[in-house]
Amino acid sequence: DQQVKQNSPSLSVQEGRISILNCDYTNSMFDYFLWYKKYPAEGPTFLISISSIKDKNEDGRFTVFLNKSAKHLSLHIVPSQPGDSAVYFCAASSLGNTPLVFGKGTRLSVIA
Amino acid sequence: EPEVTQTPSHQVTQMGQEVILRCVPISNHLYFYWYRQILGQKVEFLVSFYNNEISEKSEIFDDQFSVERPDGSNFTLKIRSTKLEDSAMYFCASMSELPYEQYFGPGTRLTVT
Numbered sequence: 001d002q003q004v005k006q007n008s009p010s011l012s013v014q015e016g017r018i019s020i021l022n023c024d025y026t027n028s029m030f031d032y033f034l035w036y037k038k039y040p041a042e043g044p045t046f047l048i049s050i051s052s053i054k055d056k057n058e059d060g061r062f063t064v065f066l067n068k069s070a071k072h073l074s075l076h077i078v079p080s081q082p083g084d085s086a087v088y089f090c091a092a093s094s095l096g097n098t099p100l101v102f103g104k105g106t107r108l109s110v111i112a
Numbered sequence: 113e114p115e116v117t118q119t120p121s122h123q124v125t126q127m128g129q130e131v132i133l134r135c136v137p138i139s140n141h142l143y144f145y146w147y148r149q150i151l152g153q154k155v156e157f158l159v160s161f162y163n164n165e166i167s168e169k170s171e172i173f174d175d176q177f178s179v180e181r182p183d184g185s186n187f188t189l190k191i192r193s194t195k196l197e198d199s200a201m202y203f204c205a206s207m208s209e210l211p212y213e214q215y216f217g218p219g220t221r222l223t224v225t
Contacts, residue, residue, distance in 0.1 A: 032212050043116070043203050043216035044155065089155065097143055097212055099157035099168055 003027045004092050006103035015112045019077040023090030023103055026071065030092040034100065035064060035075045038087045047088075048075070080110045114138045116217035118204050124223045128193050133220045135187045135204030144187045145205040145214060146179065148172070155203065161187065194224045 005024045013019045031052035036044035050057040050064045057064050063076045077084055087107050091100040117136045125131050137144050146158040159169040159179055176192045201221050205214040
């Protein structure tokens, strides 16, 4: 039962270009979405979030877009840097303070 | 910058033994969570804790698991009798009221032999 899906297990991008990571969800009760970045042997690091009342949230090089009707969100990283190479997890919750449901992650490799 | 800490970073135990994983959440946070990630799989929710009691738990969190916040700063996860399938990375997370952003610790790698 995959309520949060990240269909691309990996993505390679040239340094300086845009990285687009995608996430789909099935549970219409989800109203808060987060992106986490994870390096090997470390915990997930919070990157950016968006609530369902918005369709875009921006923080520096990171922008998250939410399309509620399509139950789809995406994380854009511009420009991509080699230090962005990590596994990126999409996560969702309902009512904000409920447990997070994670996707399987997408491994981003930014090539210099 | 405040952060969630976890100890130990790696715990090796024999099947059937009890283990206690420790976490120190961010000090002004109110909600506390345990998640785990079995190698190659998703991060999965175990339990949430608010106002000194369990607020929600998953099917994974059976009678072998328990949580405590013994002294207002530490948040512990106990596995009473470990099984091989309990081998995983265990992550603690904490969150304040608003914004609803959970911050994770570095994890404890539990290896059950």
